[in-house]
Amino acid sequence: MTQARLNVLAIGDAIVDVIASTDDDFLTAEGLVKGSMRLIDAEEATRLYAHMGQARETSGGSAANTMAGIAAMGGRAGFVGQVAADQLGEIFAHDIHALGVEYETRPLDSAAPTGRCLILVTPDGQRTMNTFAGASHQLSADALDPAQIADAAILYLEAYLWVPDGPRAAMLKAIEIAKAAGRKVALTLSDIACIDKRRDSFVELIRNDGLDLLFANEAEILSLTGESDFDRAVAVFADKVPLLVVTCSEKGAVAIESGRRVHVPAARVEKVVDTTGAGDLFAAGFLFGQAGERPLEDCLRLGSLCAAEIISHFGARPEADLKALVK
């Protein structure tokens, strides 16, 4: 197998985040579950946006944030995700290019505008996400470049995009190409709502040795396995994926590789401003460590450092000098 041009190529939602500060009363009045992610349609997006306070916009998308983090650390990252030919699509493409991420997905001249995520941040730093997927869910297998996939050491998939049929078909094709090229496949479970909708296909993917690396948080691994005990849940998949990584918020993160279990505590954060992107940037640090063939402990530590940086400010794209941070 030849040396890969890219360390990681991700497929995910291409989304612009619309972030507004709010309070718990607003979430209650709107019937929103704090810390959750839900998909909304154009009508609900318009309605909720009109109720939200003044916002700031930054490029987002879970796997896109992860690639942004890897590039910010000096890694070679690529991204595949669908935007429309509109102003938000231009913003998304500009930002990911500005960081040096390879991004060649052509904007769609379609009816659906570029996707956006209305994010409400409460004073405790928790984020409640309302995603209008828009063009993002119109990603099709036609948008894939097989040569690009074959030239990435790791193919990284986000479960958010595993739910809609077209993007899932694209991801299945991408897995096929990556496997045929002898590359690794990683998946992040994204959210328990995604697991609820596609539990069988996730389990099938894992059973068929489709995954080399699985990222999950505590709630997701419990939901996927149906277990109520964390250690039992981890045990269910620990021997079915070569490398399982589970983040547990302020309790740190755990990795299990070939039966060896490693834990690192969470990195210290002075003040949690906005937890949006914590998991995304954890994955960035971890994958960057993997790309550099660093020991498992180091990979976890890099993940924790990146997560700590991102939750110390608004937005899910790094603001600090991540290159300096990882040194």
Place this chain on the structure above:
Amino acid sequence: MTQARLNVLAIGDAIVDVIASTDDDFLTAEGLVKGSMRLIDAEEATRLYAHMGQARETSGGSAANTMAGIAAMGGRAGFVGQVAADQLGEIFAHDIHALGVEYETRPLDSAAPTGRCLILVTPDGQRTMNTFAGASHQLSADALDPAQIADAAILYLEAYLWVPDGPRAAMLKAIEIAKAAGRKVALTLSDIACIDKRRDSFVELIRNDGLDLLFANEAEILSLTGESDFDRAVAVFADKVPLLVVTCSEKGAVAIESGRRVHVPAARVEKVVDTTGAGDLFAAGFLFGQAGERPLEDCLRLGSLCAAEIISHFGARPEADLKALVK
């Protein structure tokens, strides 16, 4: 004269800010003058944007920021400014509405997209602005609502918009309406480039008793008068406008009313992150004080507090609870 429904109604650029961190080398390479504002065309906007780093977007526009500040303090503010019927126009309208500013200017289905300002922030917190005015400069007198102007205690104009012919004509008509209704007219000089282009008409406006309140910074008052000495420059206009307010960055601010000169020092700022909007929010605090008929010293102090808040973070719209701040 009846009590006015609005404390202040502003006419200004309706702009979305696109803010990226950069370093001095980038400014040098691009031939940009640190701290300046320049107007750019669509082609240059596309070229410079492609070179800029990852950005965040927030609603901006000088006078619009001032109205945002007044509304955030609990004042009754209105805004007139032109956006296009596009996504950035929707963002602008959303943000100003979300703060409770009255904003009724209909978006234009024109060729020019909503204006944006590419802002480069250096590590010293200074901002260098590159404005693609877009639809903003297509404001015409047709967009004015005479009843709205007559129902605002102060009409507040931004000099940025005094440069293009159509918007200047709209502003001149607005001044006429305000004067006829017995309201006050205020103007901010915005930038020395604006003064260079329209010096004669500013001087004429002041000479004809067109202004009740003039906002300027040190460089602007020197440029307008052609004087090199600050005190002499202030003396030139001090008896020609009922109230002259001059901001001097870290040296504080001065107001001269009916021959009485008052100075307040700048409010303390822990770390200057981004000076974008300092003048805009100073004007917000000052005008809010005027609306509440507070003493001149208090108005200056409110201006300084608001300016200090805005330069402590990225973006020119308030993030802190300004209502609490002014108490």
